Amino acid sequence: MSDFDVLIVGTGIVGHASAFTLSRLGLRVGVVGQSGIKANVQRTANGRPPFGNRVFAIRPSIKKFLTESLVWDGLSKERIQSITRMNVEGDAGERLTLDAHEAGVLELAWIVESENLKKSITKQLTNEPMVTQFNADITDVQRGGDEVRLATSQGLFTCKLLIGADGSKSMVRRCCDIKIQSRDYKYTGLVANFSIAHAHRGAAYQQMGSSGVIGYLPLPGNLVSVVWSTSDDLSGKINEETILSELKNRYDPLNIVSMESSLGRFPLKRGTPSSAAIDRVILVGDAAHQFLPLAGQGLNVGLADVETLASVVKDCGDVDPGCLSVTNRYRRARREEIESFTRFTELIHDMSSSDKAIYRTFQRFGFGAVNQIGILKRFFIDKALG
Numbered sequence: 001m002s003d004f005d006v007l008i009v010g011t012g013i014v015g016h017a018s019a020f021t022l023s024r025l026g027l028r029v030g031v032v033g034q035s036g037i038k039a040n041v042q043r044t045a046n047g048r049p050p051f052g053n054r055v056f057a058i059r060p061s062i063k064k065f066l067t068e069s070l071v072w073d074g075l076s077k078e079r080i081q082s083i084t085r086m087n088v089e090g091d092a093g094e095r096l097t098l099d100a101h102e103a104g105v106l107e108l109a110w111i112v113e114s115e116n117l118k119k120s121i122t123k124q125l126t127n128e129p130m131v132t133q134f135n136a137d138i139t140d141v142q143r144g145g146d147e148v149r150l151a152t153s154q155g156l157f158t159c160k161l162l163i164g165a166d167g168s169k170s171m172v173r174r175c176c177d178i179k180i181q182s183r184d185y186k187y188t189g190l191v192a193n194f195s196i197a198h199a200h201r202g203a204a205y206q207q208m209g210s211s212g213v214i215g216y217l218p219l220p221g222n223l224v225s226v227v228w229s230t231s232d233d234l235s236g237k238i239n240e241e242t243i244l245s246e247l248k249n250r251y252d253p254l255n256i257v258s259m260e261s262s263l264g265r266f267p268l269k270r271g272t273p274s275s276a277a278i279d280r281v282i283l284v285g286d287a288a289h290q291f292l293p294l295a296g297q298g299l300n301v302g303l304a305d306v307e308t309l310a311s312v313v314k315d316c317g318d319v320d321p322g323c324l325s326v327t328n329r330y331r332r333a334r335r336e337e338i339e340s341f342t343r344f345t346e347l348i349h350d351m352s353s354s355d356k357a358i359y360r361t362f363q364r365f366g367f368g369a370v371n372q373i374g375i376l377k378r379f380f381i382d383k384a385l386g
């Protein structure tokens, strides 16, 4: 008998969510990671932690998944902001607006800080008696027969199904020889929070133009989180002292006043593995798909991987969770969403970074058309709602 039904490598949000979700199906789960999720909490003078500069826009279908997994209940609600309107603009003034009322819903998405989510997910994991956690590095993966052997710095472990939830540089992917097609955009994601003079009223703003893609996501009170994806050339010239004036000169729909967090920088790349599942090995989260944060969907798609995987394993009943029927069904079920977000973010990037007339015309015509034609607008709202 194998040591575990499932071994998960990776202790990020997607790895931990995979662990408690599969454990709740009655599987014996092991989690191998470097040091586990750490919630990095600082405090201000009034004792309340300031808002972190890493936030996620969570779509409704994933909020439902987090609610059913009891994670949503464990979040600090006063630190969550709902989005009721999304304004997308080109730098020539063309505009597309997606509104919750038009969609017949109360909210389009929710902004949740990374630390808030990590804390609640970690609590769910700690409550699971069937999960064993190892602080170890993996060194090798051997497949063959009806189990996988995982060599780690703590010894050798066997399992029926190995899950790579170890992020964009996945060691599981490398050890299993799963090829990856990547693109370095030579772009950086700059993230920071700002106080604002105009109330956001639950609206998110995004501009696609020659400065890249600048997004303003509403936070509780008079705060916004800025995610600015721009060329390495431009981002290299921007620092904590200059970002406020750079934003003011380029796109400032809410009249930002002061920076309220540190400035974070993330190199932006695309990584598309040749397959998200092979015999007895499944990839989830950024290990399975890394795309630009322009549509704010990486984590949403990663948690959708977990939800799909759990449903495939459950549908297969008591059979071996690493059998071909599970890996094949998972791969087929995830292919369409992964491919469509990869293509969509690539198109937005190429449209906003290119000065080719054809892209500019397409952007202008496209925004106008989607805004005017109900059925197209409905399609985009449905995509945003997931």
Ligand SMILES: Cc1cc2nc3c(=O)[nH]c(=O)nc-3n(C[C@H](O)[C@H](O)[C@H](O)COP(=O)(O)OP(=O)(O)OC[C@H]3O[C@@H](n4cnc5c(N)ncnc54)[C@H](O)[C@@H]3O)c2cc1C
Pocket (backbone or CB within 6 Å): 009, 010, 011, 012, 013, 014, 015, 032, 033, 034, 036, 055, 056, 057, 058, 136, 137, 138, 165, 166, 167, 168, 169, 170, 171, 172, 189, 190, 191, 227, 266, 284, 285, 286, 287, 293, 295, 296, 297, 298, 299, 300, 301, 302
């Ligand atoms: C600027 C920016 C904004 C974003 N905004 C959004 C948003 O609004 N909404 C959204 O849905 N997504 C967003 N994303 C994407 C999102 O951040 C990622 O998709 C998500 O964090 C991926 O989670 P993960 O758990 O798969 O990977 P990771 O968070 O990378 O976690 C991987 C884990 O594996 C561990 N690990 C790595 N190697 C090993 C190893 N060899 N052995 C053991 N453990 C290992 C790591 O330490 C880490 O803990 C954004 C991304 C960026 C850059």
